[in-house]
Amino acid sequence: MLPEKTSRRNFITGFFTALGSIFASSRVAVSSEGRSIKNDGPKWGMVIDLDKCTACGACVVGCSVENNQMLGSPEEAAMGRIIRWLKILPVTEAEGSRVRQSLIPMPCQQCENPPCTRVCPTSATFMGPDGIVGQVYDRCIGCRYCVNACPYTCKFFNWGDPQWPENVETPFNPDVSIRDKGVVEKCLFCHHRLQRANDKAREEGRPLKQEDYIPACVAACPARAIVFGDMNDSQSEVSKAADNHRAYRMLEDLGTKPKVVYLREG
Amino acid sequence: MEEKVLSPLTEKPSRFFIISIAALAGVFLWGILAWLWQFLNGLKVTGLNVPVFWGVYIINFVFFIGVSHAGTLISAILRITDAAWRRPFTRMAETITIASLFFAASSVIIDLGRPDRFLNVLLYPHLTSPILWDVLCITTYLTMSCLYFYLALIPDFALCRDRLTELPAWQRQIYRWAALGWSGSKGEERTHHKLMTVLSVVLLTLVISVHTNVGFIFGMTTKPGWHSAAIGPYFVVGAAFQGLGGLAAIAVMIRRAFRMEWAITESQFDALRKFFLAVCCFWTYFTFVELLTTYYGQHTAEMEVFSSKLFGEFSLPFWSMLLFCLFIPFPLLAFKLGALETRLMVAGISVNIGMWLERYTIVVPSGARPYLSWGPGHYSPSWVEWSVTASWAAGFVLVFLLFTRIVPIFTVWELREGLDDAMKAPRKPHEI
Secondary structure, three states: OOOHHHHHHHHHHHHHHHHHHHHHHHHHHHHHHHHOOOOOOOOEEEEEEOOOOOOOOHHHHHHHHHOOOOOOOHHHHHOOOOOOOOEEEEEEEEEOOEEEEEEEEEOOOOOOOOHHHHHOOOOOEEEOOOOOEEEOOOOOOOOOHHHHHOOOOOEEEOOOOOOOOHHHOOOOOOOOOOOOOOOEEEOOOOHHHHHHHHHHHHHOOOOOOHHHOOOHHHHHOOOOOEEEEEOOOOOOHHHHHHOOOOEEOOOHHHOOOOOEEEEOOO | OHHHHHHHHHOOOOHHHHHHHHHHHHHHHHHHHHHHHHHHHOHHHOOOOOOOOOOHHHHHHHHHHHHHHHHHHHHHHHHHOOOHHHOOOHHHHHHHHHHHHHHHHHHHHHHOOOHHHOOHHHHOOOOOOHHHHHHHHHHHHHHHHHHHHHHHHHHHHHHHHHHOOOOOHHHHHHHHHHOOOOOOOHHHHHHHHHHHHHHHHHHHHHHHHHHHHHHHHHHOOOOOOOOOOOHHHHHHHHHHHHHHHHHHHHHHHHHHHOOOOOOOOHHHHHHHHHHHHHHHHHHHHHHHHHHHHHHHHOOHHHHHHHHHHHOOOOHHHHHHHHHHHHHOHHHHHHOOOOOHHHHHHHHHHHHHHHHHHHHHHHHHHHHHOOOOOOOOOOOOOOHHHHHHHHHHHHHHHHHHHHHHHHOOOOOHHHHHHHHHHHHHOOOOOOOO
16 A cells, blocks of 8 residues: 555646646647648638639539439428529629629538537548548538538538429439538538549559549639639649639638638629 | 524424425426426427527526526635625625525536437547536535535534524434534634635636636627637626525525524615615626627628518517616615615516526527528527526526525625624724
8 A cells, every 4th residue: 555645646747647648639630630631632722713614503503413412392492492502692792872792602622620520429520531521421410510610601511301302313323412400511522523533543543643533623613713623733724723813712711721712703 | 683593493394484485486496397398208299490599408508507606606706805794694605605506507408409318428428528517616606605605514414403402303413413513613613714715716716717718609609790719708797686685585585484584784785785886887888899899891791691580580688688787786786766775676587587688699699590591591489498597597596595504695604704893893884
């Protein structure tokens, strides 16, 4: 039996060691969030030229079909509950008697410092090694904290069971899972297309080329207003497009560092 | 004195009591059915929408956590400071804590899209999430509160075991087990007192951490109206305010219902009134500071929320909040406007209504006015949400009423301590 003094000292040492390790592990959790992540691979990003965009909505349709999104009913629409991973944001600017309406396509802004992943209690939303903010539908508890934390309102909640009219049930995209009721979902930059492209490149025994991977919205845009690619590669089309005096990011001062860049209307 | 305190445990319940229990149980069951309906259909049966993702359930959660602070605040703080006037209130306060914490925790689970996956929070814990902090805080708080409640009960259970000879054998057996062989020796009393003091200090830290963390859930996001450093302490003060209100109202009702005018004296009620009034001023101060800082800053997105609260869509809940939290209770507590008991009860009930509205004006307007406007956000809770709310309120009262029949609603050993002190020392005017 140790004298009482020693045991108390041991207890205090143990206590602070435990406290320290909890603190250390939380630091690891923060850094694995992507704030200081070292990404040697590509940084997938997007440039949307609002001068070229006609707000035709083809990207919205392309995205919905690609990602098996529900059509939604008029009742749900009235509640604002329609899920569209890519939506068109109407912005009205008035200066004196001049009123200008802009229509801005808004996918997930794919922040480099995402506020949504930080607050998730189960790590159901996370930043993957490829820099894309993902969502694990099977782990999500549906607390909607991430949805509230997202300043862009670009995360969506499944209010009920997934439903489609009978004749549209067949053409599901087999690469994208159907989300159950009560979980959160979001734009993943068509991550399944990246996986496909990676598989194909591996099969052919060559490195992934940028043109192998294009999200559905980019492919659907008739005006070619959306450019997609590796922002780490200074010679890529997307880097060149982003290097523009019209370039800005949404709510830049919040420090979220979006990987979606907009080119202001000229 | 002891017979009088223990009488509710042996007396046959009055008809009024039985009818109340039945009515409350009916409302509670109705809410359970409503929740079942929601479980089967998903959250689409609520009034929640885009962008108001959080509503009545989260408000109820914060509300019940606030109610729970009655217990710890009164019994822990006042036990540490050894305030004599606490004695008749401690047991009631602790009972309120335990009863409301269960309803607080279940309010969050009801709010989940997938309540069946609740344990994922512990299976895949993510340390940076304020929700995980909250889960840790609240479970610790609940455990410690139960321990504290039970510890204070041991001498009283022993009293039940020895005095309530007319009870059926099985009931006495339960009291015998619960009393853990308490004999009331000097050594036992010393250990008991020591443990109670240690637990009081632990609970005092928990009471602050729990409500600060509830505030953090909102404050840690950058949402306009939520992102504020003051929200943590503001929530702590709000909870204390509401907890005192709940305690004041319940103490008056219990005193009348069980005809226990002798147990709580006018001067004890007056001490409660002063404490209540001070916290009312604190709450008003915090509200004012929050509003002024937002207004002076004139940040576009923050002002959207600000003006929707003061002059716009949410002005009705906002101004009624001020009415129920300040304009009604303040004059009642500060000036002699009728009998003290009635003033305390009216103020207590008013503050509890007001604090529910306070959470409404924090949760909903910020939800409805996000940074980017996707069209005007509105929220009107559905019948399911109202049913669950009514049910949870009824359930809380139900649990409290049932407790009054199982445990002595006054801490007998503390009351006796008070009487002994009064016998020994010459009576001072501000104490009993």
